[in-house]
Amino acid sequence: MTVTLIIWAAVVLVAIGLYLxxxxxRLDRLHTRIDAARAALDAQLLRRASVTQELATSGVLDPAAxxxxxxxxxxxxxxxxxxxxxxxxxLSAALRAVFGxxxxxxxxxxxxxxxxxxxxxxAAVRRVPMARRFHNDAVRAARALRRHRTVRWFRLAxxxxxxxxxxxxxxxxxxxxxxxxx
Amino acid sequence: MKIGIVCPYSWDVPGGVQxxxxxxxEHLIRLGHEVSVLAPADDETPLPPYVVSAGRAVPVPxxxxxxxxxxxxxxxxxxxxxxxEGTFDVIHIHEPTSPSLGxxxxxxxxxxxxxxxxxxxxxxxxxxxxxxxxxxxxxxxSARIAVSEYARxxxxxxxxxxxxxxxxxxxxxxxxxxxxxxxxxxGTIGFIGRIDEPRKGLPVLMRALPAxxxxxxxxxxxxxxRGDEEEAVASLPKEMRARVEFLGMVSDExxxxxxxxxxxxxxxxTGGESFGIILVEAMSAGAPxxxxxxxxxxxVLDQGAAGELFANExxxxxxxxxxxxxxxxxxxxxxxxxxxxxVRRFDWSTVGADILAVYETxxxxxxxxxxxxxxxxxxxxGLARE
Numbered sequence: 254m255t256v257t258l259i260i261w262a263a264v265v266l267v268a269i270g271l272y273l274x275x276x277x278x279r280l281d282r283l284h285t286r287i288d289a290a291r292a293a294l295d296a297q298l299l300r301r302a303s304v305t306q307e308l309a310t311s312g313v314l315d316p317a318a319x320x321x322x323x324x325x326x327x328x329x330x331x332x333x334x335x336x337x338x339x340x341x342x343x344l345s346a347a348l349r350a351v352f353g354x355x356x357x358x359x360x361x362x363x364x365x366x367x368x369x370x371x372x373x374x375x376a377a378v379r380r381v382p383m384a385r386r387f388h389n390d391a392v393r394a395a396r397a398l399r400r401h402r403t404v405r406w407f408r409l410a411x412x413x414x415x416x417x418x419x420x421x422x423x424x425x426x427x428x429x430x431x432x433x434x435x
Numbered sequence: 436m437k438i439g440i441v442c443p444y445s446w447d448v449p450g451g452v453q454x455x456x457x458x459x460x461e462h463l464i465r466l467g468h469e470v471s472v473l474a475p476a477d478d479e480t481p482l483p484p485y486v487v488s489a490g491r492a493v494p495v496p497x498x499x500x501x502x503x504x505x506x507x508x509x510x511x512x513x514x515x516x517x518x519x520e521g522t523f524d525v526i527h528i529h530e531p532t533s534p535s536l537g538x539x540x541x542x543x544x545x546x547x548x549x550x551x552x553x554x555x556x557x558x559x560x561x562x563x564x565x566x567x568x569x570x571x572x573x574x575x576x577s578a579r580i581a582v583s584e585y586a587r588x589x590x591x592x593x594x595x596x597x598x599x600x601x602x603x604x605x606x607x608x609x610x611x612x613x614x615x616x617x618x619x620x621x622g623t624i625g626f627i628g629r630i631d632e633p634r635k636g637l638p639v640l641m642r643a644l645p646a647x648x649x650x651x652x653x654x655x656x657x658x659x660x661r662g663d664e665e666e667a668v669a670s671l672p673k674e675m676r677a678r679v680e681f682l683g684m685v686s687d688e689x690x691x692x693x694x695x696x697x698x699x700x701x702x703x704x705t706g707g708e709s710f711g712i713i714l715v716e717a718m719s720a721g722a723p724x725x726x727x728x729x730x731x732x733x734x735v736l737d738q739g740a741a742g743e744l745f746a747n748e749x750x751x752x753x754x755x756x757x758x759x760x761x762x763x764x765x766x767x768x769x770x771x772x773x774x775x776x777x778v779r780r781f782d783w784s785t786v787g788a789d790i791l792a793v794y795e796t797x798x799x800x801x802x803x804x805x806x807x808x809x810x811x812x813x814x815x816x817g818l819a820r821e
Contacts, residue, residue, distance in 0.1 A: 279571055282545070286577055289547075293799045376792065383599050384796050387578045390596040394574050397595065 276398075277409045283395040287416050290388040294419060297384040298341055301377035302326045305348065308374060313364045318351045342422040348378060352426035371429075378425035389418040436794060438463060439523035439804065441514075442474035443535040445492045445503040446482065451712055452529055452553050455603050460485055462604070462787045473517050473536060475505045489513045489536055504535040514539045515806045523804040525549060525794045531576065532569060532594075541572040546804035547797040551580040552590050552598065554709050569594075575807075577797040580790070585730040586709040599793065602735075603712050604786035607778055610719035613691035622653045622761065625697035625722065627690060627713055628704075630662025630681075636703030636727065641670050642750035643703075643757065648675055650758045659685045659693060694720035698767065699760050702726035705748050711735045714742065715781045718774030723767040725756055741777040742770060 308314065309323035325340075325347035332340035352358055352374075361367040395416045404410055442456045453474075460470045470485050475492035482488060489510055492503035514536065518526070524547070531537040531550040541548065550573075579598035581587035587598045624647075628635035637658070647654055658667070659682040668676045685693060694700060700717040702724065708731045715735060717724050724742030726732040736742035743760065745752040760767060779785070 279574060283574055286575075289797070290577065293796050296799055297796065379789075380792050380796060383578075383793060386597050386599055387796065390579065390598075391577070393596050397570075398574070 273403070273407055273409065276401075276403055280395070280398055280404065280409055283391065283398060284413055284416075286391045287388070287395055290384070290391045291419075294381075294384040294388045297377065297380045299330065301374075301381050302329045302344060304370070304373050304377045305344065306330070308361070308370050311366075311370065313361050313367055313370070314351070318357075321347050322351055338419060338421045345378075345422050345424060348374075348429075349424065349426045352428050355428040358428045375429045378429055382423040382425070385419055385421065385423055392416045392418045436525065436791075436798070437469045437521065437523045438471075438794065439517070439521045439526040440470060440472045441526065441528045441536050441540045442472055443504070443530045443533050443537040444475065446474040446476040446486060446488075447480040448503060451603075451710075455553075455712070456529060457483075458604060458606065458783065459787070459790065462783045463791070466787070466791075471517070471521055471523070473514065473540070475503065475536060487517055489517070492535075504533065506534055506539065510536065511539050511543060514543050518544050518804060518806045521804070525798045526804050527551065527790075527794070528576070529553060531573060538569075538572055541575055543806055544804055545575065545807040547578075547794075548576045548804070549578045549580065549793055549797060550576045551582065551601075552586055553582055553603075554586070554707075578793050580793060582710045583731050583734055585734060589709075601786060601789045601793070602781050603710050603715070604783040605712065605715045605719055605778070605781050607719040607782040609687075610691045610694060610716055611721065611775070613688070613695045613720060615696040616692050617696075619657055619693055619696035621698075622651065622655060623697045623699075624654060624656045624757065624761075625659075625693055625700045625717075626656065626703075627659045627685075627693070627700075630658065630660050630664065630667045632662070634705050634707045635660075636705050636748075637667060638670070639703040639705065639727075639748055639750050639753060640701055641667065643754035644671060644679070645675060646751070646754035647757050647761075648678055650754075651761050654678065654761060655680060657682060657693060657697060659683070659690065690716070691720055694722045697722055699757060700724050701753070701757065702732065703753060704729060704732070708732065715778055718742065718778040719781075721771045721775050723760060723770035724774060725753070725760060727753075737777055741774045 305322050305326040309319045309326060314322070325344040329340045329344040358371055361371045398404060399410050399415065440456055440460055442453060444450055444452055446453060456472060460472050463470045464485060472486045473489050474486055475490060476482055476486070476488040477491055478488070489505055490513055492505050494501050494503050518540070526540065526544060526547070527549045528537045528540050529551050530553055531541050532552070537550070573594060579590065579596065580601050581590050581598040582601070582603050584600055587600050590598050626637060626640060628637070630637055640656070644656060656679045658679060661684055664681045668679055671679070682689070682693070694717050700722040702711065702714055704727055706729065708729055711726070711732045714724055714726055714732060718741060724736060726736060726742060726744055727747040728744040729747060733739065733744060736744060743756055745756045
């Protein structure tokens with residue numbers, strides 16, 4: 254009688270152990286995914302800021318637009334972590350202000366080397382929202398799992414900080430986002 | 436880049452997802468990437484060199500029609516071998532929620548995974564029951580792609596999370612350059628799709644046809660697609676049946692020529708569409724499009740700017756719009772011109788670049804794809820001991 258009881262208790266304990274280890278594995282994988290997504294988002298944001306800065310200093314734009322873009326790109330690159338979302342949103346707004354008209358994009362394209370610069374910027378402003386969406390999707394999945402009872406009671410997340418979404422205005426300028434021929 | 440693509444449905448059965456994957460793989464190979472496609476296929480089917488067979492698929496009723504799916508121990512083993520031998524930088528799974536290779540690969544792989552959601556099923560009972568299992572597998576996907584804003588919305592509602600919208604691609608020039616065939620021209624309406632699948636909408640068109648023929652007796656309806664032709668015209672008065680020509684299954688070339696020839700292309704689909712690639716193909720060929728006002732169709736047609744919409748399943752509305760279009764060459768020319776301009780955003784050059792951008796975003800700074808050893812029971816014990 255006691256032997257069967259002990260065997261059953263052991264089976265239940267092993268099952269619980271397996272479930273916990275599986276959940277911890279899931280959580281670990283999600284944290285890795287967030288790290289990778291965050292690195293990708295950082296890379297895309299930096300890329301956008303540097304392409305903008307390059308354009309601003311290349312002399313293809315008028316001085317006023319150059320200064321606006323340079324300021325915004327510089328602020329985005331140098332901003333401290335807690336101010337980053339605001340600075341990057343301001344860069345988006347500055348880009349929209351300068352490249353709001355397709356005529357401005359055309360003007361850049363006509364200058365020698367402008368074609369590449371314009372397509373680089375177009376690629377950069379398109380990839381930032383992509384990377385941000387992938388990052389926030391990973392954050393959401395991790396948060397959903399971390400709110401789960403099992404994870405909270407058994408402290409499966411350890412000391413990993415609670416993941417935060419990256420919220421910013423990443424709307425690309427219409428003239429740049431528009432597809433070829435459309 | 437080394438790219439692995441997983442196709443959930445049988446390679447030997449024609450279907451939208453299969454064609455999309457074929458075109459995507461060939462587009463990426465032309466750009467110089469190494470691509471391997473894992474797809475269910477019969478052993479005797481000749482496969483293109485980039486396709487690896489995952490074995491024979493089993494026909495199962497799924498999502499309202501009979502789908503041929505892969506599951507079980509053997510398929511899982513093949514998926515693992517493919518992952519192991521491929522050493523991909525990124526894998527791209529199509530339809531990861533269908534109980535087939537896509538879901539199996541999600542289970543078996545780790546590393547950068549991109550997934551495309553093609554269908555926008557209403558949430559099914561099975562999905563709710565399997566939610567916990569699905570969620571654990573779907574968590575591994577680093578980037579989700581939805582084929583339309585509509586598909587994205589259903590995805591967000593049913594599974595949570597978010598996705599980027601990248602439409603399905605079409606080789607626009609292939610359709611734009613096709614030669615029209617004189618015998619298919621002159622007062623013709625085109626329809627392409629399975630004849631015997633009611634949701635493709637041929638019955639609606641058949642109900643509208645008497646009114647169209649009464650107003651414009653010279654009109655001919657050209658139908659391309661598989662199915663029982665007798666049954667399809669059974670609802671028509673006998674004298675009108677001659678105005679319907681069945682072309683059977685047509686080759687890609689003939690499909691393009693048909694779309695180039697017709698005066699109006701009608702898409703009367705009644706539901707279950709998440710994108711509407713045929714509309715894009717019709718617009719590429721410069722055919723004026725008249726489609727039911729499904730969410731997905733309205734989006735592809737730019738809310739009616741690039742093609743006309745009629746109230747879904749309303750045969751009278753369809754007939755009225757068709758009669759107006761057939762009698763108005765100027766409006767047709769205008770639609771054709773707008774469609775041709777609008778459709779450029781669906782060309783593979785644009786769509787392919789966007790998909791590659793997704794690959795690069797998730798592969799940046801991440802390790803390459805490998806078989807996930809943690810799902811093995813022995814590894815689990817090993818992990819538990821630590």
